[in-house]
């Protein structure tokens with residue numbers, strides 16, 4: 656099953672290329688970069704200074720019928736859902752769409768010092784995590800597993816960068832249905 660990455664307000668091409676390379680290797684799937692015309696201004700909250708991820712996903716659903724596979728929206732803007740101060744990403748459980756923001760994956764967001772390798776590592780983890788939800792996985796209690804929940808950047812860094820045995824077998828089972 657193919658995976659489609661749709662950059663939206665995202666301009667780090669080197670990170671995008673590296674993400675495509677890593678995801679195709681780790682998931683043995685074909686990864687295509689696609690262009691979805693989404694105007695994020697429509698989903699901006701002036702009160703919060705952030706963008707409402709659930710609404711962005713809803714918009715993407717109306718635009719991506721032609722893509723047979725999982726669609727990850729990749730953005731640099733800061734995302735929220737009403738109950739939380741921010742989110743790294745959101746996914747439809749067992750669905751087609753997810754969204755991932757690298758805004759708070761940048762080390763300079765925390766320490767002021769940029770670190771491209773750390774940014775790539777964090778982005779791979781969170782992309783695998785959101786895809787895992789699309790493949791039907793819920794959060795995993797194993798800290799070695801990329802499906803462990805991350806509420807802050809420390810937790811992104813602590814958790815592993817691969818699926819645990821239990822989770823990968825569900826992903827393989829899911830992909831086997833197609």
Ligand SMILES: [Zn+2]
Nearest residue numbers: 784788794804
């Ligand atoms: Zn999650």
Ligand SMILES: [Zn+2]
Nearest residue numbers: 795800819822
């Ligand atoms: Zn797991």
